[in-house]
Amino acid sequence: MISSTGLFQGRHGKTVDTPELLQFALAGLKNGSIYALVALGFTIVYASTGVLNFAQGEFVMLGGMLSVWAYSTLGLPLPLAGLLGVLLTGLVGVIFELLAIRPRKDGDPLALIIITVGGSMLLSSLARHLFGPTEKALPRFSEGSVNIFGASLERQSLWIFGIAAVAVVLLTFMYSYTRLGKAMRACAIDRNAARLVGIEPRMMVTLSFGLAAILGGLAGLATTPLTQTAFNVGPSFGVKGFAAAILGGLGNPFAAVLGGLTLGLLESMSVAFISSTYKDAISLIILLLVLFVRPQGLFGGSSRQKV
Amino acid sequence: MSDTVLQVEELHAGYGHVEVLRGVSLRVDRGELVTVIGANGAGKSTLLKSIVGMVSPWEGRVVFGDRDISNISPEKAVRSGVALVPEGRLLFGAMSVEENLELGAYASRRGEGAAAMSRVCELFPVLSERRTQSAATLSGGEQQMLAVGRALMSNPRLLLLDEPSLGLAPRVISEIFAALDVLRASGMTILLVEQDARLALKHADRGYVMRTGRVALEGSSTALLANDDVRLIYLGGWNGPNDARADTELGG
Numbered sequence: 001m002i003s004s005t006g007l008f009q010g011r012h013g014k015t016v017d018t019p020e021l022l023q024f025a026l027a028g029l030k031n032g033s034i035y036a037l038v039a040l041g042f043t044i045v046y047a048s049t050g051v052l053n054f055a056q057g058e059f060v061m062l063g064g065m066l067s068v069w070a071y072s073t074l075g076l077p078l079p080l081a082g083l084l085g086v087l088l089t090g091l092v093g094v095i096f097e098l099l100a101i102r103p104r105k106d107g108d109p110l111a112l113i114i115i116t117v118g119g120s121m122l123l124s125s126l127a128r129h130l131f132g133p134t135e136k137a138l139p140r141f142s143e144g145s146v147n148i149f150g151a152s153l154e155r156q157s158l159w160i161f162g163i164a165a166v167a168v169v170l171l172t173f174m175y176s177y178t179r180l181g182k183a184m185r186a187c188a189i190d191r192n193a194a195r196l197v198g199i200e201p202r203m204m205v206t207l208s209f210g211l212a213a214i215l216g217g218l219a220g221l222a223t224t225p226l227t228q229t230a231f232n233v234g235p236s237f238g239v240k241g242f243a244a245a246i247l248g249g250l251g252n253p254f255a256a257v258l259g260g261l262t263l264g265l266l267e268s269m270s271v272a273f274i275s276s277t278y279k280d281a282i283s284l285i286i287l288l289l290v291l292f293v294r295p296q297g298l299f300g301g302s303s304r305q306k307v
Numbered sequence: 308m309s310d311t312v313l314q315v316e317e318l319h320a321g322y323g324h325v326e327v328l329r330g331v332s333l334r335v336d337r338g339e340l341v342t343v344i345g346a347n348g349a350g351k352s353t354l355l356k357s358i359v360g361m362v363s364p365w366e367g368r369v370v371f372g373d374r375d376i377s378n379i380s381p382e383k384a385v386r387s388g389v390a391l392v393p394e395g396r397l398l399f400g401a402m403s404v405e406e407n408l409e410l411g412a413y414a415s416r417r418g419e420g421a422a423a424m425s426r427v428c429e430l431f432p433v434l435s436e437r438r439t440q441s442a443a444t445l446s447g448g449e450q451q452m453l454a455v456g457r458a459l460m461s462n463p464r465l466l467l468l469d470e471p472s473l474g475l476a477p478r479v480i481s482e483i484f485a486a487l488d489v490l491r492a493s494g495m496t497i498l499l500v501e502q503d504a505r506l507a508l509k510h511a512d513r514g515y516v517m518r519t520g521r522v523a524l525e526g527s528s529t530a531l532l533a534n535d536d537v538r539l540i541y542l543g544g545w546n547g548p549n550d551a552r553a554d555t556e557l558g559g
Contacts, residue, residue, distance in 0.1 A: 186399050196359070196382075199382060
């Protein structure tokens with residue numbers, strides 16, 4: 001596709017030069033980082049329960065809304081408001097699990113999935129009642145933008161990359177080196193074996209909801225300064241994160257991150273080369289394609305391995 | 308404290324509507340290696356699973372030390388000092404040998420793990436050689452050693468083993484059983500479920516013979532090894548399920 005003039009030729013005759021392409025790539029990676037955080041939430045809950053949590057997008061909404069509430073209503077300084085917003089979102093995740101998931105003792109995945117769909121509606125209605133129907137915004141963490149090889153990148157996007165990267169590093173550290181993280185992995189590999197060494201699977205499930213909610217909340221906090229938030233933004237984040245998790249391969253945290261970044265890039269390239277009209281359709285098309293052609297995802301299988 | 312570590316009284320248990328244990332009673336004293344032998348489907352595994360709470364007993368009692376643990380959960384059982392090496396080992400395959408052992412100490416108090424780890428590695432030196440390898444890449448025998456090691460990491464007062472010889476080569480089996488002898492010599496109390504009756508009785512102090520959910524015979528290992536019925540059915544004299552003598556002689 002690279003022509004002799006250094007231009008990239010889109011299918012519909014759109015021409016894109018190199019800085020512009022970089023611009024699209026950066027935008028794609030920025031969205032992709034957010035999708036990766038949401039996809040990680042899906043993956044963590046899936047690994048511990050075998051359930052797709054369709055309320056995951058609402059955690060993104062709550063992360064933004066609760067941070068705005070802490071900032072505007074409580075008048076906390078921005079970093080503190082963000083921290084409180086994310087932690088409260090984590091708490092909502094824990095309460096959600098205790099009230100909606102745990103009482104269903106047989107753990108039937110289909111029933112639980114439907115419960116999460118209901119929970120998603122409940123959370124967004126609650127947010128509408130508590131915070132109103134209008135769009136909310138937060139100030140950017142840093143103003144202005146930086147120039148990267150001719151492409152301009154808002155400093156807020158750097159924050160998004162940074163938050164996503166730190167979250168992934170901390171999560172990796174937790175899963176690899178901490179007693180709790182190892183117990184959560186053990187529980188995902190074999191619930192019965194985990195019980196035999198003294199791990200409480202129900203506790204791990206509750207914690208995984210809390211962790212997934214914190215990751216969603218971080219995504220919401222990081223995007224709200226750029227795109228605003230409202231009570232009804234949850235489902236679209238949910239769909240993107242779900243598509244990213246499926247694209248990468250459910251149940252594997254690294255695959256979730258790669259899936260998120262890939263989805264973000266594919267979306268923004270489709271804007272560059274096709275048309276922005278189809279941007280949101282891309283994730284659904286990818287979701288269907290992956291499910292038809294490669295249901296285990298692009299980046300390997302699941303973490304549910306047995307000896 | 309009494310010298311009885313485990314007392315199972317008239318235990319009934321099963322799956323759905325199928326009763327597998329139909330009133331099993333047995334006793335394990337401190338420092339003993341007691342074995343439960345019997346054919347496939349006699350209820351041996353179900354017995355161990357009901358003791359640790361992986362299967363909920365319908366009726367009867369399980370007493371561990373002075374404590375009734377009839378309705379305990381597996382995660383609480385290991386905390387109270389009963390560790391099960393399950394049938395099929397149930398290792399954490401994607402995790403390393405070291406991580407499997409560390410998780411074995413999950414229920415014990417912080418700081419006890421290191422001492423337990425060095426004891427396990429002394430018992431099974433191959434595990435320390437394979438420390439960083441994932442459990443799934445171990446040979447069958449090494450996996451069984453890891454399963455035993457993981458259970459020992461919780462410093463149990465009672466070790467339950469479900470078919471540790473299953474699917475292993477004779478040389479490896481004798482290694483595992485040699486380790487059980489070492490454990491017993493060190494004072495560990497062990498309840499061993501085994502299909503290989505001769506092997507189990509050779510290493511045990513006492514044995515119970517289970518048949519269709521009941522204890523059909525019990526006695527010292529030497530007595531059981533000498534018993535005609537046991538010799539006939541479990542030590543190689545049996546001609547298959549249609550052997551009429553076997554059915555009548557041990558029929559409950």
